[in-house]
Amino acid sequence: MNGAMVFQMWIILLLATLSKVGKAQVANAKVLRGNSRRDDLYHKDENITVTPVGGVIFSPNYPKAYPRNLRLSWKLLAPPGNLIHLQFDEQFHLEEPANGKCSYDFVEVEEKSQTNTIKWGRWCGQKAPSSLTSKSSMLRIIFNSDDYFVAKPGFKIYYSLLGDANWEAVTELMSDMGANEMPATEVPQTLEDLDRTIATFDTIEQLLQSLSPDTWRQDLDNIYTQTYIYYRSKSYHLASRQNKVDLNRLHDDVKRxxxxxxxxxxxxxxxxxxxxxxxxxxxxxxxxxxxxxxxxxxxxxxxxxxxxxxxxxxxxxxxxxxxxxxxxxxxxxxxxxxxxxxxxxxxxxxxxxxxxxxxxx
Known part of the structure; x- marks a missing residue:
């Protein structure tokens, strides 16, 4: 075997070795993407009692980019006999999926008992459901962000109560979970609860939509024409809507x-x-x-x-x-x-x- 043939074989072996090393590095990079620097993961679990006034859950820093390394969960508890309705804001944007799967940054909704778990879904990128309704009085929302890319604005979810639940389903759920595990909650009706709820909304439209999803548009128009108050403001007597007081602007001015x-x-x-x-x-x-x-x-x-x-x-x-x-x-x-x-x-x-x-x- 002459020297030229030996040199050619040596080149072939070197290229094969480099190819294996490259594939191994790619595989290791995929592993590291999900596991590196997870020691600084920020965990927080919160229990929320859903009241008739509803509320809102959003990613930290919304509408700016959310932080990295988060694992947040919100457990929504409704009074027995009520269901929970979730409404996703249209401005939804998390890190894009990888290979069609939400593996890194995502929002997940689940409904869980001792014998049954309903995975409503996991969403990322710019795709999220417009709304969903629970089958029981308990939901859990989970938000995860890894230590790489982030996006903005993140997510915002409005939650509210739906009454007249299926009592047979509720009774069956109680038997599955056990009486001690059902949330013994009361519906707060104080002005302090309503005041704290108002702080979570940015516009009067969002507030009314959460309080009365079916009639909020009519309620918004009635603000300027309602007759059961003791007086009628100057806005009532103005003919055009654009000349009336802009409650959203007043709210923005305070924050600004x-x-x-x-x-x-x-x-x-x-x-x-x-x-x-x-x-x-x-x-x-x-x-x-x-x-x-x-x-x-x-x-x-x-x-x-x-x-x-x-x-x-x-x-x-x-x-x-x-x-x-x-x-x-x-x-x-x-x-x-x-x-x-x-x-x-x-x-x-x-x-x-x-x-x-x-x-x-």
């Missing part, structure tokens, strides 16, 4: 301007921590973050603080007086020394609410 940069007057001696000088003017206006964190939203009154997310330093020219001690005929004497001085003050350009209950980013 609750935590914003605004003018504050600061004392220069205190701001600069200077005790050996005085200034004219004594105070200057600076931009500093102020206001509460979204009054009327879920973050209201939950320990959130308004903090700067972007700051800048600006130059100001002021008149400064610093006493100067000089020797004069063997005596210490002070003389007036006024100068134009340059000082730098910190201004807040952008603000955000920092909340201790937010999941890791």
């Amino acid at each position: 301007y609750s935590c914003t940069p605004r003018n504050y007057s600061v004392n220069l001696r205190e701001e600069l921590k200077t005790t050996n000088a005085v200034f004219f003017p004594r105070c200057l206006l600076v931009k500093r973050c102020g206001g509460n964190c979204g009054c009327g939203t879920n973050n209201w009154n939950t320990g959130c603080t308004c903090q700067p997310s972007k700051t800048t330093t600006k130059l100001h020219e002021v008149l400064k007086y610093a006493p100067e001690t000089t020797p004069y005929k063997h005596q210490q004497r002070q003389r007036v020394r006024w100068v134009i001085d340059e000082i730098f003050l910190s201004h807040h350009e952008m603000c955000e609410c920092a909340c201790p209950l937010q999941p890791p980013r």
Whole structure:
């Protein structure tokens, strides 16, 4: 066998080895996609009592991109004799499926008892059901995100009660689960419950749709024409709908301007921590973050603080007086020394609410 043939055989063996190594790396990459860095997975399980006013569940940071490494679940419990209705928002977008399967980021709905489990489905990408209704008084919603790609806006699901359930089915479910496992819940009817529910909605349309799915459009029109209130507002007398009060705009204004940069007057001696000088003017206006964190939203009154997310330093020219001690005929004497001085003050350009209950980013 000559040298050329040996060299050709060596090349063939080398290519075959590289091919095997490449396939092994691809296989390992697929394994790592689902298993790497899962030690920092954020778990949270929440039980929710479904009331007549309903509510909403959404991905963290909605409508912005949701965080990585999440495993969240919501267990919805309805009073016995009621079913649970879920309505998916049209703006649904998670990480796209892989090979036609939702393996990485997904929303899953299941209905489970001791003897039976109904998997309503698992959804990702931009495909989700418009709505579904449970067969019992208990549902579980699961949201999973892995440690790779994320998407926005995520998901938002409205939940509400449906009465007049099939009592034979409920009785059968009770016998399957056992009396001790049925949720012994009462339907809260307090204004505090309704107030907390309102905080989860962004528009008046979404609120009314959750409270009364069948008549919400009529209810929305009746807001401006209802006659059972003690007075009729100016909006009632306006002929065109576009001239009437925009409740959604009022709600957006509160959220937009609750935590914003605004003018504050600061004392220069205190701001600069200077005790050996005085200034004219004594105070200057600076931009500093102020206001509460979204009054009327879920973050209201939950320990959130308004903090700067972007700051800048600006130059100001002021008149400064610093006493100067000089020797004069063997005596210490002070003389007036006024100068134009340059000082730098910190201004807040952008603000955000920092909340201790937010999941890791």
